[in-house]
Amino acid sequence: ERPQLRAGGPDPSALRAEAPWLGVQGSGPRAAPVTVPAPPQGPSMGGSFAGLEFALPQEPQAADLGTPGTWAGAAGLPTPSVHIPVPAQRSPPGKARLDEVMAAAALTSLSTSPLYLGAPAVVFSPEPGLEPWREALVQPTGSYSSSSNSGDWGWDLASDQSSPSTPSPPLPPETAHFLFGEPTPRKRKSSVQVVFQCLWKSCGKVLHTASAIQRHIRLVHLGRRAEPEHSDGEEDFYYTELDIGVDKLTDGLSSLTPASPEAPVPPAFPRLDLPSLLRPLALPLPPVLSSAAPLQTCHSDHTHQGCLAPVRVDAQPTEGRATMPALPSKLGANLRKPRGDAKKCRKVYGMDHRDLWCTACRWKKACQRFLD
DNA sequence: CTTGCCGGGAC
DNA sequence: GTCCCGGCAAG
Numbered sequence: 001e002r003p004q005l006r007a008g009g010p011d012p013s014a015l016r017a018e019a020p021w022l023g024v025q026g027s028g029p030r031a032a033p034v035t036v037p038a039p040p041q042g043p044s045m046g047g048s049f050a051g052l053e054f055a056l057p058q059e060p061q062a063a064d065l066g067t068p069g070t071w072a073g074a075a076g077l078p079t080p081s082v083h084i085p086v087p088a089q090r091s092p093p094g095k096a097r098l099d100e101v102m103a104a105a106a107l108t109s110l111s112t113s114p115l116y117l118g119a120p121a122v123v124f125s126p127e128p129g130l131e132p133w134r135e136a137l138v139q140p141t142g143s144y145s146s147s148s149n150s151g152d153w154g155w156d157l158a159s160d161q162s163s164p165s166t167p168s169p170p171l172p173p174e175t176a177h178f179l180f181g182e183p184t185p186r187k188r189k190s191s192v193q194v195v196f197q198c199l200w201k202s203c204g205k206v207l208h209t210a211s212a213i214q215r216h217i218r219l220v221h222l223g224r225r226a227e228p229e230h231s232d233g234e235e236d237f238y239y240t241e242l243d244i245g246v247d248k249l250t251d252g253l254s255s256l257t258p259a260s261p262e263a264p265v266p267p268a269f270p271r272l273d274l275p276s277l278l279r280p281l282a283l284p285l286p287p288v289l290s291s292a293a294p295l296q297t298c299h300s301d302h303t304h305q306g307c308l309a310p311v312r313v314d315a316q317p318t319e320g321r322a323t324m325p326a327l328p329s330k331l332g333a334n335l336r337k338p339r340g341d342a343k344k345c346r347k348v349y350g351m352d353h354r355d356l357w358c359t360a361c362r363w364k365k366a367c368q369r370f371l372d
Numbered sequence: 373c374t375t376g377c378c379g380g381g382a383c
Numbered sequence: 384g385t386c387c388c389g390g391c392a393a394g
Contacts, residue, residue, distance in 0.1 A: 363386060364377055
């Protein structure tokens, strides 16, 4: 028994429905954020992007994460090899080894976030978040100036967005910071703290342990008993893990700690101050992804979407009541499947031979004969 | 404009 | 359950 879909609230069913589909669609550097090397497909990077070097986070740039400024420094090095996460060419669909990618993602999450032990399902739940990462990766360098993201998708507790003087092209430090998807590498364990934020609409509660947040969700949002044994794991869909620097934590979370359990107001998410950088993205990114665990990225495509379902909210980016920033106002439409390019019964047989159509076509449903 | 099909209604 | 269609989004 699932709770009814609350308007504007997280929708686990949508997530579940989308997950397999995402898996099918998954191609290219899907889990590249951490372990998957640049996909071999597509034009060679060496040609058009000579001089640039992949900065895929094989080994997370420990020193950079959490301190975006470092990136500016890296970019300023005299060497032509700039640490810019040169996006891989979009690879043909279906070529990626999904199992590899998934395995990599799973391993990464396990190795980087011991706290997952307390929330096993989280490994799955953030699945839809892969996209921004991928989206960024597939952006050709040449077009990066108009490319994705400012790194401000998340709340400012997790990342320092204050680098107004930093030029954005070709790659703002924030972007690099974000792109690596692992802002809290193991090497900096000591200065990083993990918190768990409730994604429930208008909640945003932040707790320090997975069990606590699960309990919170069970009790407050799912209306269930607090005991974990009564859980079916659904609460995992409603929170996200955030890695934040201790200093930031102290600054930003002072009013969000469990000491103020009644506070319905979520952390003050930063507004998107670089909207132009977001333009190419089909979807704004779930804010919770900014600096969270590696898997906390969104996976979608220019022609596909749906990844936002689990964090769907109706909040407006600039409104105080917003639990999350900059989500599209009409996400419902994003759940619609993109039109396939296959000819359908209607087109093949024409209106004249409607009797030849498959039943679904006759009923104006998704064609079952000519699948995409 | 046409096409695909979601959402929902009628039965 | 089957069957149909209004209406929407994409092209």
